Amino acid sequence: MTHISAPIGDLAGELASLDLEARLQRVARFAGRKVFTTSLGIEDQAITAAIARSGTAGSIEIVTLDTGRLFDETRALIEETEKRFALAIERYRPAPVDVEAFRQLYGLNGFYDSVEARHACCDIRKLRPLALALDGAAIWITGVRRGQSGARADTPLAEWDDQRGLLKVNPLADVTLEAIRAYAQRHEIPLNPLHARGYPSIGCEPCTRAIKPGEPERAGRWWWEQDQTRECGLHVKDAAAPITPISSPKVQVPAT
DSSP, X not given: OBOSOSOHHHHHHHHHTSOHHHHHHHHHTBSSEEEEEOOSSHHHHHHHHHHHHHTOTTTEEEEEEOOSOBOHHHHHHHHHXXXXXXXXXXXXXXXXXXHHHHHHHHOTTGGGTOHHHHHHHHIIIIIHHHHHHTTTEXXXXXXXXXXXXXXXXXXXXXXXXXXXXXXXXXXXXXXXXXXXXXXXXXXXXXXXXXXXXXXSSOOBGGGBOOOOTTOOTTTTBTTTSOOTTOOOSTTOSOTTSOOOOOOOOOBOOOOO
């Protein structure tokens, strides 16, 4: 095991020269608890498969945030994925007392009424369970990719998360959706059937719709809000600061 001591920029540069499975093997050599959070989308399914294929399942924990409002297809895919790769995906759920407090204050679907209510819902169903999942973790692995939205266009392969006090690794940050689809097809990775129905990004059922031709990948998330950089808060460095999209080249990372 090695400790995180080299500059994170150097680590990002090292990861850039590796394929997905080698990136995970490199991260797995670090000391400390390593957690991969999956939402069962195509990016996360590719990472789950790569963890299984690279022999890092014993070093990297796989968890998911079961918000209580997921699509039936997503819930079914959790079990299918566990069977396909012979690994366990730990579920983290919102506290019932928090769900009830939200319901009494806003109503069950009050997140449609205001940004404040929607953020409150994301907080109890995602952010608080995530905090539990990452408690004591040294490294957080995500499926965030630059091409998903303008707000994510400058996502690095590795960065320090000041808010959570850990190293955040985004092993698909510079990978194109086309390359991920090819990897998934090559290794017969089970995918959410909603992808084929126009849902490139899949979250909670009441907050996700299929996108229209020409729309960005994440246009179907919280579609009733006008803010084009809308996020749930999981991957926002400073929710109070505006996010300025920047252009980023598309990269085809060699995949095994």
